[in-house]
Amino acid sequence: QVQLQESGPGLVKPSETLSLTCSVSGGSINSKTFYWSWIRQPPGKGLEWIGYFHDSGTAKYSGPTKYNPSLKSRVTISVDTSKNHLSLKLSALTAADTAVYYCARAPPTMIVPHYFDFWGQGTLVTVSS
């Protein structure tokens, strides 16, 4: 059974860059089949997809990464297959970026990810000086 575990700083300052890691166990972080995503949830609010990493070359969109248009200018998602982990970098932080950050996996599809079948437990990140 695949397990995902997020890790990173719980507190970051405004204007700084957040770096989170998602360690994958119980299976390979095969980015040629699965879509590996980051999703966040501000306290008491709904879910927001941040982006995915998927490099099958057959997906609907070219390139291994796809980001939410509202965050695109500040986000970088990458995969390190040697370490079996997924990373997130989010720059120019503001208080509005305070949220629980989840990593999640979507099963293989030819075109776009449809649903997320495995999730990490989430890690709370607070942006405050």
Add this chain to the structure above:
Amino acid sequence: QSVLTQPPSVSAAPGQTVTISCSGASSNIGDNTVNWYQQLPGKAPKVLIYYNDLLSSGVSGRFSGSKSATSASLVISGLQSEDEADYFCAAWDDSLNGFYVFGTGTKVTVL
């Protein structure tokens, strides 16, 4: 940014049936599959329904999903106290060069 609209809350007594609606557009629900997630307090979301109406492994048959045009519904029959949670619909949206979108979320309360 959510473009999938759900009622903020629904409630019912144990044993009753509740329906949660999810209203979207041709660029999301109209052209892509709808998926439903349950989020228990303090927990990560868990997929209940995928590809519009398929029940995820291990999920109770009291949950069912459907889709029609640009809307979708999640039905919980025989409501139980353990069903008290937040529920989110979700789909891929082909606008703005593509992104995944979640619904606004619905809090289910068991009276």
